[in-house]
Amino acid sequence: DAEITQSPRHKITxxxxxxxxxxxxxxxxxxxxxxxxxxxxxxxxxxxxxGVQDTNKGEVSDGYSVSRSNTEDLPLTLESAASSxxxxxxxxxxxxxxxLGEQFFGPGTRLTVL
Amino acid sequence: AQTVTQSQPEMSVQEAETVTxxxxxxxxxxxxxxxxxxxxxxxxxxxxxxxxxYKQQNATENRFSVNFQKAAKxxxxxxxxxxxxxTAMYFCAFMKHKGGSNYKLTFGKGxxxxxxx
Numbered sequence: 574d575a576e577i578t579q580s581p582r583h584k585i586t587x588x589x590x591x592x593x594x595x596x597x598x599x600x601x602x603x604x605x606x607x608x609x610x611x612x613x614x615x616x617x618x619x620x621x622x623x624g625v626q627d628t629n630k631g632e633v634s635d636g637y638s639v640s641r642s643n644t645e646d647l648p649l650t651l652e653s654a655a656s657s658x659x660x661x662x663x664x665x666x667x668x669x670x671x672x673l674g675e676q677f678f679g680p681g682t683r684l685t686v687l
Numbered sequence: 688a689q690t691v692t693q694s695q696p697e698m699s700v701q702e703a704e705t706v707t708x709x710x711x712x713x714x715x716x717x718x719x720x721x722x723x724x725x726x727x728x729x730x731x732x733x734x735x736x737x738x739x740x741y742k743q744q745n746a747t748e749n750r751f752s753v754n755f756q757k758a759a760k761x762x763x764x765x766x767x768x769x770x771x772x773x774t775a776m777y778f779c780a781f782m783k784h785k786g787g788s789n790y791k792l793t794f795g796k797g798x799x800x801x802x803x804x
Binding site: 606616661667674676 | 693720722730731732734737778790791792793794795796797
């Protein structure tokens with residue numbers, strides 16, 4: 574069955590380290606998204622991509638980067654991890670058309686920055 | 688920019704009863720989609736129901752229905768015959784119409800619903 578996976582599911586790192594969170598989908602969706610979820614803020618968009626080689630900043634993109642070299646993967650990199658980036662991170666994907674815009678979410682990655 | 692407001696941080700309901708979660712939004716767009724997502728303790732985000740703004744008829748999915756008031760920019764979720772498995776965080780979300788590659792979701796802050804036995 575097609576799915577969207579994230580790895581690792583849990584990660585503890587230290588301030589200043591570079592961290593990469595993986596997202597992989599097998600639906601062949603063009604659109605992929607990264608969100609962070611924090612108590613009292615809901616889900617906020619970090620970066621998104623509408624296809625290979627396309628990347629765009631969301632509302633909370635500072636300190637994060639993404640690259641899209643193929644349809645299936647959108648890794649999220651924290652260049653120099655900060656304690657403020659301790660959060661739960663969700664990856665999502667959607668089709669260009671059809672499915673009326675539904676986004677399918679991965680299981681999330683809990684990141685702790687010490 | 689769009690904003691989505693969920694004014695009830697927490698709610699509780701007795702099993703088998705009905706509960707309504709509120710959501711309001713602000714946009715200058717005329718065509719858009721609205722969604723309710725459920726996030727149980729497992730953390731998985733699950734689509735509950737969607738509404739297309741150009742449709743006047745309120746969407747329903749089994750025990751879940753919405754009251755969509757476009758002029759008032761209101762999009763409430765009604766859960767009938769509440770079940771223990773409905774205990775979750777519920778997020779209201781907005782998306783522009785798919786024209787022009789506008790596929791981003793804007794979420795509210797969520798309402799934590801607890802169903803009591």
